[in-house]
Amino acid sequence: MPRMLDVSDAVRAEIGDEEADRLLAGENAPGSYDCTSCRTPGDSEQERTSTVLFIGDETAVLAFAHAGCLPSQVVQVTEEQLQGAVRSISGDAAHAGVPQADPAQAAPGQTGQSMPTQAPPEQAVLGVTSGLVLIAGELHPALVVEPTAPIARPGSFGTTGDDFLPLLIEQGFLPVAELSSVPPVLHGWSVLLAVGQLHAVLQPSVSGGQPVAWWQAHQPLQVTDSWRAAANKHQQVLLFAAPVGSIGRQPREDLLRDALDRAAVAGRLVAATLPLAGT
Template sequence: MPRMLDVSDEVRSEIGDDEADRLLGGAHAPDNYECTSCRTPGDSLQEPTSTVLFVGEETAVLAFAHARCIPSQVVPVSEEQLVGAVRSISQAQTDAPTPTVARTPVVPAPAATPAASSSATSPVADAANTPALPQPTAPGQAAILGITCGLVLHGDTGHASLVVEPTGPVGRPGNTSGTDEFLDLLQDAGFQPVTDLNKTPDQLPGWSVLVAMGKLHAILQPAAAGGSTGWWQAHQPLQVTDAWRFAANQLGEVTMYAVPAGMVGRQPREDLLRQALERAVALGQVVAASLPLAGT
């Protein structure tokens, strides 16, 4: 029996016409599945269902989602993240094997410098990884980006938000003066200064936030050759709260705030996080943009 599947043109171009037609005809597609976005059950025989292709450097994994949650699309992820996705999808979709598609290896864009991971903290999640930015100004040291997730009210509406704060100054290539140019670099990329936390910043074309299988995987930026590449990637995907994920899915976007090192810190509660952001805004030390969801 044919499924109510949507296979987008970009997914079709990745998996090929024959495989796309087999999916639409009922092959390789489960009757029941766990939505890769909202994590609730779905039925491809009874409700419109999106095909979502997670693409790594060498392999690709096909997942399914309610069409009301996300459209059919291709989501780039690292090969390491794909391993976790395969495990989660295989556990959730027991009616049919998880299709994988062989791919030609892709050389990833070089990161700025290697960075060590840090432990997770509240209010929702916090992690560190390599920013795709120039090296920090201090010789021999690598900047680590701290990422804190929390809900930030814009008026009466809670917005799923990320607060990005490096552990040290970040400078342009060749700058050895120790001057922190982190916010300047982000403004060059299109982020805008924040003067009022209650106002939702404009969306930034080409940037997005990848949340898959209920976890935060990456912040993506436009790639020079087209498409997207990782600006920040979690060493291990970060669990986010149901409220954070619900807000992100409802609005289809995440607000990313960025501040200089030492400006906000790791706040244990969302009310304290907002207070710290308000202090940083008063000092003119916050830039932001709304980033659409990639994948979920």
């Protein structure tokens, strides 16, 4: 039976016209599936379904999602994440979900470690904390990014100072004086949330190809059910960034909000709204 599948041009280019046509005809696509974003059941015979192709260095895994949760797209991930997904799934790996690993917590006040940033000679990593932020009477899913050390401009070896915020402003993030309104959408950037876990913050590729990871979790980070529900509702995530020492580890969302307010008043906060897993 034909499936109500969305197969983007990018996915079709990777899997080929023949395989894409077989999927649309229902030959290789499952009827029922667990959405790779919200993890609730879906049925490609009854509702629009997106094909999401995760590509590692040597392996590719095709996943399925509600079209309302994720668009059909190609996502570059590490081979380690992809192999972890294959190992954890029984049955046909071609119908596997997105990469999984033993999660590090990213609930309010808890921090996950990122890939190293370009900050010689001291190697800094980006700490990422998730939480719900109340703006204009509505709760919004947010990520708060704070480095563990000052960030130097690439190529500026031997210099002092912290260029973290100027570098982000050059990318389109805006300074925040107070948390009274949702920041503008920064097109080209996105937040990858899959299998109920946070995988990466993606930025545009300088070559104009598929987005690349600006921050990527060593292991997918667990978020709360309420955070994930808010992200699926709004289809976007607020990203706040502050220099080292501005926010700190906050054990509760109210304390995290207080720290954000203090950083904003001090002129040490930038922000943008990022689409959820958009390309």
